[in-house]
Amino acid sequence: MARQFDTRPTIFSSEGRLYQVEYAIETVSYANPCLGIKTEEGIVLVAEHNSSNHCDRMEKIYQLNENTLCGTAGIASDVQVLVGEARAIGQRFQFCYGAIMPTEQLTSHLCDIMQAHTQTGGKRPFGVYMLFAGWDKELGYQLLQSDPSGNYTLWRAVCIGKNFLAATHLLEQELANKTGSISLEDAKQLALRALSRTSLATELLPDMVEVATLQRLQDKTLFTRLEPSEVQALFNKQKAKPTA
Amino acid sequence: MARQFDTRPTIFSSEGRLYQVEYAIETVSYANPCLGIKTEEGIVLVAEHNSSNHCDRMEKIYQLNENTLCGTAGIASDVQVLVGEARAIGQRFQFCYGAIMPTEQLTSHLCDIMQAHTQTGGKRPFGVYMLFAGWDKELGYQLLQSDPSGNYTLWRAVCIGKNFLAATHLLEQELANKTGSISLEDAKQLALRALSRTSLATELLPDMVEVATLQRLQDKTLFTRLEPSEVQALFNKQKAKPTA
Amino acid sequence: MARQFDTRPTIFSSEGRLYQVEYAIETVSYANPCLGIKTEEGIVLVAEHNSSNHCDRMEKIYQLNENTLCGTAGIASDVQVLVGEARAIGQRFQFCYGAIMPTEQLTSHLCDIMQAHTQTGGKRPFGVYMLFAGWDKELGYQLLQSDPSGNYTLWRAVCIGKNFLAATHLLEQELANKTGSISLEDAKQLALRALSRTSLATELLPDMVEVATLQRLQDKTLFTRLEPSEVQALFNKQKAKPTA
């Protein structure tokens, strides 16, 4: 009976819920996970792919502007549209104000578009969770997470996609155990460990993992996407020390 | 049978009710509460957050223009959209008339937008209750509350969100007991006490509480967001005197 | 079976009724009442509020232009929208013709907007009854009443909102008993008496009642909103003479 509330994004159910948004969130619960950890040295993003060997290139982590990187989980074509939109927003900002759009402003702008899809007829919410990793002069490194309802929050470490609750919990525990901030290198190890736990694949293989870092060095924001060999090296280190 | 009236915002039920608006109001009955108390020295707003430790920053109280602050309860992404809209309305006013938009005028304008969402097809009402705290030359301090139907009312002390009826009742009783106006400092204590009663969390922790004040001092409207340490101090005071 | 006719404003039922309009009218049957009495000395409007003590200010009677006052009963946010619309209509008229818009013309214009909401898809009728009290050079004092269907009628004394039929009947009887016209002061007493009969509150308190008058004195149209003390005085007089 309560079903009739869930066929349109623009209807509240009698309990005050927006079912279409919840279903869009459900979509992402099947998606391959993506993790982010913020350290004082920079931010690391790690994403898992399917093991389709002969597919040449896969990307779940995108650069949005000179200071912002994003990791994604959810419907691939929705991701494309949002990433394209975000880049356009950033470029318009740069054209108007001659400055790089700050990460949170970009996130907020993109989230308003997602929110509009939950409140307008003839649309469906975007089936995408996103991580925004950025740096700006005033706030330094920032890690933001957005959901299909168009809400965003700030985090030190967070996971989106399959088993994201378990992974986020693991990250929180590990970070709570460490005293003080951790190094970027430790963050990579930690992210990989959390990913392998949440992954449903019997074994996580190096070519299924995408690792990217954002660092601020010498007045430049540097994006580094790890080479397959570097990812392999991370895996080897991981095996050396059992659970760390 | 009567159910069929509740799937569109633009339908009256046979009893003359607008179910979609009522469901939107229902939404807010799960939201973390936000309180406001108006004194002769200024206005205090207090909001509760979830205890998600590793989330960097949370905001439920926003500045709208030089004279107006707002506290919110409800769907986070709807809040973002309304706050953005309110700021734009205020700026357009300032651009046209060279003056700061008065709080009630701003509230009224924003409420018309919310009302339109209850009367137009292909939209849903906003799932947001808001508190507007402002000052202007003619009316002095003002505390307004809006609901998803787009209605707003003026209050001395009011609560929105979870258990708002109980909290508002508590505030009324406490204020009725006091003879004369209370100081801003007492208002903070009172707000915190009311919040801890309505909170469903077993214990309300300092880092889950956001406290902001609006004061008019030396021809300037001052917004103060309390530092975590100041909030802690308020908590300590609270414990010192049992129920006050 | 007949139910399917009542989910859209733009459908006639098989008996030729517009259910959505009737439901909108139903809405107002729960609203606090508002009364108007026209005398040769002027017009008095009286409205009842809920007894929410700590709410600073409540308004159910609004000035629309220099010659027109309106009293309202129904959905508060719909009222706001219609009052805003009416003021804008009046100002546009004044800008075009350099004269104050006559009350009936203003009423007629606003009613056309209400009617459009009963004949256009994707809208709902306004859930508002209104009283328009005005004066103009040709017709003198006028008291008009509009309903959600967009119809308006001229009255000597009328009530809208809760128990409006009983109250209107009472007013008619009382006025029929009097020979000749009554004074504005008597009209206030009569309005208060009628209101206290229709009110469902066990006892009608002075701070729950809003009283306003429109008079033409020395080529000026005067609006007077009674101070709480003046309302109290009316209440005291009322008690002095039992049923008058």
Add this chain to the structure above:
Amino acid sequence: MARQFDTRPTIFSSEGRLYQVEYAIETVSYANPCLGIKTEEGIVLVAEHNSSNHCDRMEKIYQLNENTLCGTAGIASDVQVLVGEARAIGQRFQFCYGAIMPTEQLTSHLCDIMQAHTQTGGKRPFGVYMLFAGWDKELGYQLLQSDPSGNYTLWRAVCIGKNFLAATHLLEQELANKTGSISLEDAKQLALRALSRTSLATELLPDMVEVATLQRLQDKTLFTRLEPSEVQALFNKQKAKPTA
């Protein structure tokens, strides 16, 4: 089963009927009647009102332009919209061509608007029957009747509203009995007699009846709305001669 055809104005039923238009026509079967009789001396229109004594003024007969009068039966707010539209159409014509718009052309134009409401989605047909009484140089006096489908026909004597079939039949019979044309004064008597027969009120009172005539005298079209005393006189005459 056949019911599903009657929820939209833009659907033919399987028998080729437009139910929404028929329901709109049904609406008018509850409306107070309005009669028109065309004589060689002019046209008389008579309408019945409800007996709400304290309502100041009631109008069911409107002047549309210098040569045209209309009587109405049906939803009062729909009437307002159509009358306003008709006046605007007439004024636009006068502005373009510097001549008074002929009655039939005005009727035809207004009927096209009504027809559009029976063929376009998201609208409902107008719930209004109208009588158009006019004079022009070529065709002399004309009496036209329009229905909610947007059709219009020319008549010598016709009734709209409650029991219109019986009344029209009565008029036809009476006119058939008379040899030659009848005088305007006789037409008034006849109209009143027909109205009192169709009226469901136990007794038709003078203040419930509106009488208006259209005459062409000395190159001017004259509209006369009878004063209450004149209506009373008609009633007195009526009683003098039993059934005439």
Add this chain to the structure above:
Amino acid sequence: MARQFDTRPTIFSSEGRLYQVEYAIETVSYANPCLGIKTEEGIVLVAEHNSSNHCDRMEKIYQLNENTLCGTAGIASDVQVLVGEARAIGQRFQFCYGAIMPTEQLTSHLCDIMQAHTQTGGKRPFGVYMLFAGWDKELGYQLLQSDPSGNYTLWRAVCIGKNFLAATHLLEQELANKTGSISLEDAKQLALRALSRTSLATELLPDMVEVATLQRLQDKTLFTRLEPSEVQALFNKQKAKPTA
């Protein structure tokens, strides 16, 4: 079950039928018939009306431009709209090209409008059959018939409305019996005979019949609408020779 296909004009049923168009055609099966016969001397159109004596004027045959006449059967208000549209089309043509729009081109243009109403959402097909009688320099006399689907065909003799199949069959037989072309006078007799057979009225009266002819004489296209006396004469002739 198959019912669900017939509620929208823009849906094919599973058998590939457009039910809404068929229902519109059904509508016309109740309409009073209209006949056309093309001879070498001109074209005759004959239409039947209801026997509503006191209705002043009835028209089912309209002139569209200097060379074209049309007869109609179906919903009267739809007819008005189409006739108005056809006249406007003809005038625009004349304005652009300085020539009278040929009958078939006019028909084709009008039929495209009717077709659009069978293929666009939010519309209903026109419930009208039409006969177009015209003359042009190249093709001489032409008699065209259009249906609600927007299709048109060329005929020597054809009937639309009630029992149109029987009447068309009768016309075909009679014309087949005659050797060579018939005179316009014989065509009138034949049309009247066919009409009286299809008419459901117990007896067809002269004042229920409208007769019009289109002839090309001395480089002018002449339209003649028969006077009541001329129609009476036709009826008298008819009775003289039993079945002709």
Add this chain to the structure above:
Amino acid sequence: MARQFDTRPTIFSSEGRLYQVEYAIETVSYANPCLGIKTEEGIVLVAEHNSSNHCDRMEKIYQLNENTLCGTAGIASDVQVLVGEARAIGQRFQFCYGAIMPTEQLTSHLCDIMQAHTQTGGKRPFGVYMLFAGWDKELGYQLLQSDPSGNYTLWRAVCIGKNFLAATHLLEQELANKTGSISLEDAKQLALRALSRTSLATELLPDMVEVATLQRLQDKTLFTRLEPSEVQALFNKQKAKPTA
């Protein structure tokens, strides 16, 4: 249960079918057939009509531009619209580029319009199959067939409408038997034979058949529509040699 997929053109069924398009195709399975055969000497198109004797002229084969002819089967009013559209497309091309629009380009353009009607809400697919016979400098003679989905294919010989599969099969067999290309005269005979087999009429009569040819002679594209006598001659030849 699966029914719900077939009421809108813009819905895929669970098996991935577009039912509305299939129903539109079904429509054409009742239409009178039309055949085309391409030879090295030109193209012949043959269409069957209903045997309505007194209908003056029937056309199912239309010229689109100087080089293109089309044969049609399906809803007659849809055909009119598409033919009109095709001619306009061709003229716009000629106006822009000063050259005759090639047949395939014209077909492709028209097919895009048909496709849009299968993918847009509030429309229905066109219920029309078309044959396009054309010549251009580069590709010589071409015979194309389009269906309601907006797809088109190139053929040597093809049939559309009633029993088109049987007829196309027959044409293929006959052409396969012949060695080398056949003459245009033989193609006419073959087309007629195929038509008489597919025709459901007990006997195919000469006045029910429309025959047209497209030939390129002396740098001109010639269209020939056979006179009734020529069609009769073809029929006579046919009878002379039994099955050829």
Add this chain to the structure above:
Amino acid sequence: MARQFDTRPTIFSSEGRLYQVEYAIETVSYANPCLGIKTEEGIVLVAEHNSSNHCDRMEKIYQLNENTLCGTAGIASDVQVLVGEARAIGQRFQFCYGAIMPTEQLTSHLCDIMQAHTQTGGKRPFGVYMLFAGWDKELGYQLLQSDPSGNYTLWRAVCIGKNFLAATHLLEQELANKTGSISLEDAKQLALRALSRTSLATELLPDMVEVATLQRLQDKTLFTRLEPSEVQALFNKQKAKPTA
């Protein structure tokens, strides 16, 4: 019960799935397959057609711009629209930037259009899978595959249409067996072998197969569509060596 989620493209089901997109994908599971293999010498595309002998020309592989070729599987008229759109996109790019649009950028742009059809009301997703084969200066040869959801991925060898999973698996295995890259000639053989396995036709005939290659030779991108004789030669080679 869950069915109600699958009638609109803009609804998520309760499991977070977009049924309309899945049904569009289902559509393609009946389509004739198309294969692509990328080698270091170029890319080969192979497509299967139905064996309709007398159809003159069939095309499932199209050139989009100077550097890009595409192979398609799915609804033929949807393919036409997308190919037309892609060419227009490419030409606009060339007009703006004076350079050939890179393959991936073109693919991405086209995919955004497909995605929009999965998120907007009143549309249906495109029922088309596409292969994009291209070359550009920076990335060399590229083989991309898009699906109806608007997602695209990069591949070394991939199949779309009927049995595409089996075919893609076969291609992967064969390529995995080979050490190093394979020659273009071997790729053709491999593609043909994979096609004949997936084909449901009892025997794959040469005239049912379309083979095209894209090569970069002497600073030119060369497209070669194999002649029937060349395809025959490939078939002969195939038979010579049993399973290779």
